[in-house]
Amino acid sequence: MKTKNFRTLAIASMAVAALGLTSCAGGPPAAVKSELSNGKVVIGVLNDQTGVYRDLSGPNSVVAVQMAVDDYKKKYGDKAVAKNIEIISADHQNKPDVANTQAQQMYDRKDADIILDVPTSSAALAVAKVAAEKKKLFIDVGAATMELTGASCNPYTYHWAYNTKMLAKGAKGVVDNGGKKWVIIYPDYAFGQDMNKSFSEAVVAAGGSVIESIATPFPNDNFATFITRAAADNPDVIGIMAAGGDLVNFVKQYNQAGMRAKADLAVGLMFITDIHSLGVKEFAGTTFTDAWYWNYDAQNRAFADRFSKLTNGSRPTFAHAGNYSAATQYLEAVQRAGTDNPDKVRAQLDGLKVNDVFLRNGVIRSDHSVIHDTYVAKVKSEDQVKEPWDYENIIATIPADQAFPEVNPACTMK
Amino acid sequence: MEAFIQYTVQGLAAGGFYALAALGLAIIFGALNVVNFAHGAFYMLGAVLTAVFLEFANLNFWVSLALVPVILFIFGVIVERLLVQWLLGLDILYTFLLTFGISLVLVDLVRMRFGVSGLPYDQPPGLTGSVHVGAIELPVYQVFVFGFSVLICLLVWLLLTKTRMGMVVRAATEEPERSRALGINVSRWITPVFGFGVAVAGIAGVLAAPFRAITATMGSNFIIILFAVVVIGGLGSILGSVVAGFLVGLVEAYGQGYASNFAQILIFILMAVVILVRPAGLFGRKETS
Numbered sequence: 194m195k196t197k198n199f200r201t202l203a204i205a206s207m208a209v210a211a212l213g214l215t216s217c218a219g220g221p222p223a224a225v226k227s228e229l230s231n232g233k234v235v236i237g238v239l240n241d242q243t244g245v246y247r248d249l250s251g252p253n254s255v256v257a258v259q260m261a262v263d264d265y266k267k268k269y270g271d272k273a274v275a276k277n278i279e280i281i282s283a284d285h286q287n288k289p290d291v292a293n294t295q296a297q298q299m300y301d302r303k304d305a306d307i308i309l310d311v312p313t314s315s316a317a318l319a320v321a322k323v324a325a326e327k328k329k330l331f332i333d334v335g336a337a338t339m340e341l342t343g344a345s346c347n348p349y350t351y352h353w354a355y356n357t358k359m360l361a362k363g364a365k366g367v368v369d370n371g372g373k374k375w376v377i378i379y380p381d382y383a384f385g386q387d388m389n390k391s392f393s394e395a396v397v398a399a400g401g402s403v404i405e406s407i408a409t410p411f412p413n414d415n416f417a418t419f420i421t422r423a424a425a426d427n428p429d430v431i432g433i434m435a436a437g438g439d440l441v442n443f444v445k446q447y448n449q450a451g452m453r454a455k456a457d458l459a460v461g462l463m464f465i466t467d468i469h470s471l472g473v474k475e476f477a478g479t480t481f482t483d484a485w486y487w488n489y490d491a492q493n494r495a496f497a498d499r500f501s502k503l504t505n506g507s508r509p510t511f512a513h514a515g516n517y518s519a520a521t522q523y524l525e526a527v528q529r530a531g532t533d534n535p536d537k538v539r540a541q542l543d544g545l546k547v548n549d550v551f552l553r554n555g556v557i558r559s560d561h562s563v564i565h566d567t568y569v570a571k572v573k574s575e576d577q578v579k580e581p582w583d584y585e586n587i588i589a590t591i592p593a594d595q596a597f598p599e600v601n602p603a604c605t606m607k
Numbered sequence: 608m609e610a611f612i613q614y615t616v617q618g619l620a621a622g623g624f625y626a627l628a629a630l631g632l633a634i635i636f637g638a639l640n641v642v643n644f645a646h647g648a649f650y651m652l653g654a655v656l657t658a659v660f661l662e663f664a665n666l667n668f669w670v671s672l673a674l675v676p677v678i679l680f681i682f683g684v685i686v687e688r689l690l691v692q693w694l695l696g697l698d699i700l701y702t703f704l705l706t707f708g709i710s711l712v713l714v715d716l717v718r719m720r721f722g723v724s725g726l727p728y729d730q731p732p733g734l735t736g737s738v739h740v741g742a743i744e745l746p747v748y749q750v751f752v753f754g755f756s757v758l759i760c761l762l763v764w765l766l767l768t769k770t771r772m773g774m775v776v777r778a779a780t781e782e783p784e785r786s787r788a789l790g791i792n793v794s795r796w797i798t799p800v801f802g803f804g805v806a807v808a809g810i811a812g813v814l815a816a817p818f819r820a821i822t823a824t825m826g827s828n829f830i831i832i833l834f835a836v837v838v839i840g841g842l843g844s845i846l847g848s849v850v851a852g853f854l855v856g857l858v859e860a861y862g863q864g865y866a867s868n869f870a871q872i873l874i875f876i877l878m879a880v881v882i883l884v885r886p887a888g889l890f891g892r893k894e895t896s
Contacts, residue, residue, distance in 0.1 A: 243718065421617065
């Protein structure tokens with residue numbers, strides 16, 4: 194049944210392609226000589242539009258990409274190679290099978306030249322596979338998995354913002370500040386296991402020790418006994434690797450158990466939307482690695498102010514800023530290449546050294562991991578907060594060349 | 608040994624909360640023969656209302672604890688009158704599908720309005736800190752939730768078994784035909800019982816607000832555990848759901864303590880074993896098996 198569907202789809206898409214060719218050949222010659230496929234650039238934003246990652250990526254990622262398109266048009270005006278730019282978006286529901294189908298549809302039927310965002314590791318890997326098959330570009334911003342630039346890397350896939358090893362680099366800052374003995378609590382699935390491994394290595398490498406790693410079910414509502422168990426080890430730091438609602442469950446119960454006085458809390462992956470939803474009071478003093486913070490400097494702030502006007506007062510997460518940056522650098526590459534041909538655009542991106550609102554000292558590395566300066570952030574206490582969304586103190590900057598792990602030899606770009 | 612006692616106490620505390628949350632489910636099934644899949648959504652509404660009251664009307668936890676159940680009672684009555692009552696005589700699957708649909712609509716409405724990251728909620732004043740008994744340490748709020756849950760369960764039990772109203776309700780639900788023959792207006796009692804079950808879910812939601820993430824989907828995972836509780840206790844049995852609530856709380860705590868990867872699976876293993884040995888559940892009536 195499935196193969197039959199695929200065959201029908203293949204035939205249908207071939208027919209559509211043939212039709213497109215004939216209509217092109219028969220149509221009037223284009224007024225301006227355009228090197229663009231279908232006469233336009235189509236940017237697909239594929240992410241979670243309704244589920245747990247909606248707020249940190251979702252519709253607001255589409256807004257960020259729209260901002261990049263507006264800026265590109267304003268910058269180049271009549272000289273723009275891509276005069277006609279279309280943004281399409283779809284919901285992958287955090288499911289790899291849905292992501293696979295949606296990506297095929299975007300590339301084949303909606304003429305997408307590039308797909309952006311794609312949070313959720315399994316979904317991102319599915320899209321990377323489709324991109325490699327179709328030889329179309331894919332820049333992942335929202336997912337954390339090391340696989341994208343590891344064994345599953347390919348010439349058409351880039352990993353823009355962060356990964357689990359980069360998140361773990363922040364652990365060094367915590368160890369250096371006296372947090373030597375760690376207990377790590379992690380959800381027992383791919384992301385959590387990956388995070389546990391990355392953090393354990395980083396803590397040990399920084400001269401600390403991990404007394405115990407505790408696996409929890411996922412999803413999980415009740416963490417009371419896990420917290421008791423962790424406390425029994427008398428650690429300096431408790432590292433929690435849960436995300437979204439589970440992270441909120443954990444932090445509420447952690448505070449209720451009076452653990453703040455006994456151990457520091459380090460969070461593996463946190464977005465500013467998490468702090469906003471739980472309230473800064475509950476997270477105060479928590480350390481984590483951030484890829485970007487909206488109120489870090491004037492440039493970030495100006496971007497955040499524009500974003501805020503378009504989104505009812507929300508401030509951008511690092512994923513939103515990352516999508517803006519990815520779309521901008523893609524369009525710049527199209528401009529330099531004079532075409533949207535994926536191989537020619539790719540040649541413009543590879544090895545690029547770049548600075549923009551998101552990427553500071555950014556380099557697009559040979560493994561397509563996009564490295565840049567990252568930050569160790571500490572959540573402000575309630576009385577330090579001066580305005581809504583003003584939640585982070587940046588206590589250290591990790592330079593780009595130290596913020597990301599070495600190139601993985603498993604990545605052969607085939 | 609000390610750890611074991613600590614886990615036991617924690618398990619009992621969590622169990623009290625499970626018992627309360629499952630209670631409404633058991634009441635509605637017992638009285639209406641409706642498997643209320645929207646119970647998780649009603650629980651979620653309770654928590655969301657609590658957070659909204661604090662943010663927009665500055666009504667604190669204690670006011671919510673009194674007000675939210677009343678609102679949800681009225682809401683339950685409306686749902687029963689508008690939707691549920693039309694399917695009551697039919698196969699149980701129809702109401703199951705209806706309530707499943709209701710939960711999808713409620714979850715999406717909340718998601719549309721409040722997003723998915725959830726709403727903030729502080730510790731209620733007066734319930735912060737910890738209690739120490741020897742080496743055992745428990746958050747005050749956990750103790751409060753336990754005490755309050757047991758109190759509500761006890762009140763419901765007294766209401767149903769010791770009052771004339773309870774007697775009428777039980778008669779009307781267990782022997783509807785005979786009750787009618789004796790001149791009892793059975794359908795008059797169905798609606799408030801449904802509303803009452805929804806209100807109890809709302810109380811659980813209010814209690815959850817300070818220690819659980821308040822999101823549109825908070826009930827979706829929770830309802831699975833609640834169904835396990837109700838099935839273990841015996842569908843429709845109030846005593847069963849309370850006992851099973853504690854049992855599940857204990858199993859979960861020991862699981863988290865000694866076999867963390869299996870903490871949740873253990874609950875369902877317990878459920879499977881109970882179904883194998885006693886298909887009607889620990890306290891279930893035969894015909895519900």
